[in-house]
Amino acid sequence: MLEAHGLTRRFGDFVAVRDVGFDIQEGEILGMLGPNGAGKTTTIRMLTGYLPPTEGRITVAGHDLEDDSLAARKEIGYLPENVALYPEMRVEEYLRYRARLEGVAGSEIDEALDEVVGQTLIGEVRSQIIGTLSKGFRQRVGLAAAILHRPRVLILDEPTVGLDPKQIIAIRELIRELGENHTLLLSSHILPEVEHLCHRVLIIDKGRIVDQGTPAALRERWRGNSLVRVTLKGDPEDASRGLGAVPGVVDVRRDDESPGRWILEGDRDADLREPVFRTAVDRGWVLLELVEEKASLEDIFVRLTTEERVEAQADDGSAEESGLPEESPGPTGSDETAEGETTETEDEKEETS
Numbered sequence: 001m002l003e004a005h006g007l008t009r010r011f012g013d014f015v016a017v018r019d020v021g022f023d024i025q026e027g028e029i030l031g032m033l034g035p036n037g038a039g040k041t042t043t044i045r046m047l048t049g050y051l052p053p054t055e056g057r058i059t060v061a062g063h064d065l066e067d068d069s070l071a072a073r074k075e076i077g078y079l080p081e082n083v084a085l086y087p088e089m090r091v092e093e094y095l096r097y098r099a100r101l102e103g104v105a106g107s108e109i110d111e112a113l114d115e116v117v118g119q120t121l122i123g124e125v126r127s128q129i130i131g132t133l134s135k136g137f138r139q140r141v142g143l144a145a146a147i148l149h150r151p152r153v154l155i156l157d158e159p160t161v162g163l164d165p166k167q168i169i170a171i172r173e174l175i176r177e178l179g180e181n182h183t184l185l186l187s188s189h190i191l192p193e194v195e196h197l198c199h200r201v202l203i204i205d206k207g208r209i210v211d212q213g214t215p216a217a218l219r220e221r222w223r224g225n226s227l228v229r230v231t232l233k234g235d236p237e238d239a240s241r242g243l244g245a246v247p248g249v250v251d252v253r254r255d256d257e258s259p260g261r262w263i264l265e266g267d268r269d270a271d272l273r274e275p276v277f278r279t280a281v282d283r284g285w286v287l288l289e290l291v292e293e294k295a296s297l298e299d300i301f302v303r304l305t306t307e308e309r310v311e312a313q314a315d316d317g318s319a320e321e322s323g324l325p326e327e328s329p330g331p332t333g334s335d336e337t338a339e340g341e342t343t344e345t346e347d348e349k350e351e352t353s
Contacts, residue, residue, distance in 0.1 A: 001023075001024055001025060001026040001028075001060070001061060001152060001153055001183040002023065002024045002047070002058075002059070002060050002061075002153050002183065002185070003022075003023040003024075003058070003059045004020060004021055004022055004023070004043075004046075004047065004056065004057075004058050005021050005056055005057050005058070005059075006019050006020075006021055006055060006056040006057070007019070007020040007021065007043065007046055007053045007055070007056035007058070008020075008053060008054050008055040008056055009039075009042050009043075009046060009051065009053055009054050009207075010054045015207055016039050016042045016207055017039040017042050017043050017046070017053075017207040018039075018206075018207040018208050019055075019056075019208065020039075020043055020056075020204070020207070020208065020209055021056075021209075022202055022209065022212065024153070024183055024184075024185060025183070026152075026183050027179075027183060028183055028184070028199050028200065029175075029179045029183075029184040029186060029197055029198045029199050029200075030184065030185050030186070030198060030199070030200050030201070030202065031186050031187075031188065031194035031195075031197065031198030031200070031201045031202065032044075032185060032186065032187040032188075032201075032202045032204060033187075033188070033189075033191065033194055033201060033202065033203050033204070033297075033301055034203065034204035034205055034305070035205060035305050036189075038204045038205050038206060038207065038305075039204055039206070039207035039208075040157075040187045040204060041081070041157060041187075042207075043204070044078075044155055044157050044185070044187060046058065047065075047076075047155060047185070048073075048076055048078045048155055049065055049069060049072070049073050049076070052066070058072075059072070060072040060073075060075045060076060060153055061075040061152055061153070063075065074103070074149065074151070075151050075152045075153050076151050076153050076154075076155060077146035077147050077149070077151035077153070077154045077155070077182070078146055078154075078155050078157075079139075079142050079143055079146045079154075079155070079156045079157065079159055080142075080157050081157045081158040081161060083138055083139060083141075083142035085130050085138060085141060085142065086130060087129070087130050087131030088129065088130075088131060089129070089130055090126075090127055090128060090129055090130070091122060091125055091126050091127070091128055091130060091133075091141055092113065092117075092126050092127060094130060094141070094145070095113055095116070095117075095141070095144060095145060095148060096109060096113065098145045098148055099112055099113065099148050099149070102148055102149035103149065104148060104149055112148050112149075112150070113148070116144040116145075116147055116148055117144065119144070119147070119174075119177070119178070120140040120141070120143050120144040120147075120174060121140065121170075121174070122137060122140045122141060122144060125137050125141075134167075135162050135163055135164075135167065136163055136164070136166075136167030136170065136171070139159060139160075139163065139167070139171055140171070140174070143156075143159070143171075143174065143178075147178065147182070151182065152182065152183060153182065153183045153184075153185070154178060154182040154183070154184050154185070155184075155185045155187075156175065156184065156185070156186050156187065157187045158187060158188055158189065159171055159175065159186070159188070160172065160188070160190060160193065161189070168190075168193075172193060172196070172197060175197055176197060179197070186198060191297045191298045191301060192297075192298075194215075194297065195215050195297045198215070199214065200212065200213065200214050201213065201214070201215055201218060201297070203218075203300075203301060203304050203305070205304065205305045210304050210305070211300075211304055215297055218297065218300050219297070219300065222300045222303060222304070226265070226266040226267065226268060226269070226270050226271070226272060226292070227263060227264065227265055227266075227292070227293035228263075228264045228266065228272040228273060228276060228290065228291065228292055228293065229255075229261065229262075229263055229264075229289060229290075229291045229292075229293055230243065230261065230262045230263075230264060230276055230287070230289065230290055231258065231260050231261045231262075231287075231288040231289035231290075232260045232261075232262070232280070232285045232286065232287060232288065233260065233285070233286035233287075233288050234260065234286065235259050235260040236283070236285055238283065239260075239262060239285070240252055240254070240262075242279055242283050242285075243262055243264055243276070243279070245279070246264070246272060246275045246276055246279050247275050248266040248267050248270035248272055248275065249264050249265070249266050249272060250265055250266060250267060251264070251265040252264055252265075253265075260288070261289070263293075264276065271292075272292075273290055273292060276290060277290060
């Protein structure tokens with residue numbers, strides 16, 4: 001449904017995105033993860049046609065985004081991180097205006113409007129001035145505008161940023177429902193959000209894809225040694241020695257935040273639970289907790305992005321090879337910072353689109 005081939009984007013001597021390629025199948029929800037400044041927003045701007053790639057090509061529903069731009073853009077709905085709305089307009093007024101901009105036929109606007117209002121649950125604020133809406137409702141209005149023209153591909157950039165917990169839950173549920181009728185690309189800093197919503201995940205760092213796959217496949221590939229969390233009643237004096245003698249255990253460490261709790265590390269394919277249980281019975285310990293720890297998407301994300309940066313810098317120590325300019329803020333910066341002067345221009349484009 002959406003394919004990116006060898007996307008590269010340069011800003012002067014700085015390479016923000018380097019040879020990125022992937023595809024999204026029809027009906028799939030693909031998550032894009034990466035630290036601040038990794039190139040996610042630049043990639044999304046290329047995918048939506050706001051920013052031309054220096055190299056590479058993009059096809060949407062079979063249409064080349066450069067050679068057949070209008071046909072490709074008609075298939076895309078886009079919710080940017082900072083939703084560009086007109087605060088002085090009423091919700092319905094704004095959506096009618098957006099429908100005309102998106103080329104929805106006049107005879108179909110009422111039907112399309114009723115459909116998206118129902119989908120995004122904004123009926124209660126339909127006549128309200130946008131400037132008086134909460135952040136959550138503004139996100140919903142932005143989503144409604146993005147799907148007015150019934151696009152086949154929906155691209156969401158940080159859709160829950162700045163929302164409170166209740167609003168985040170509501171928007172997540174809405175995204176899940178939209179995924180039933182659209183192909184979705186979701187960029188988010190919230191890893192549990194990506195893990196719960198997405199069928200497949202791309203991890204991007206320094207403008208390059210460092211790994212991709214289903215959350216389960218990534219966990220299996222990067223799970224490392226097995227870990228077991230053990231809590232013993234009364235914190236027995238011989239716990240460290242006894243747990244260290246369990247077959248398959250290669251390391252024992254105390255959890256300082258919880259008395260009586262220990263973290264055991266075993267060989268990659270070892271299942272430590274049964275031998276730990278038998279050891280506890282033999283030594284007369286009261287076992288309060290025995291839980292196998294599994295690698296989370298967050299663990300994998302941190303490991304991949306950290307290792308990639310260290311390895312790149314170790315090659316020759318140069319900023320150029322690490323994909324960062326000399327004065328770059330690095331991992332603590334932002335996509336907007338890395339992209340320099342393009343931020344304001346792209347936001348202005350969104351307001352007028």
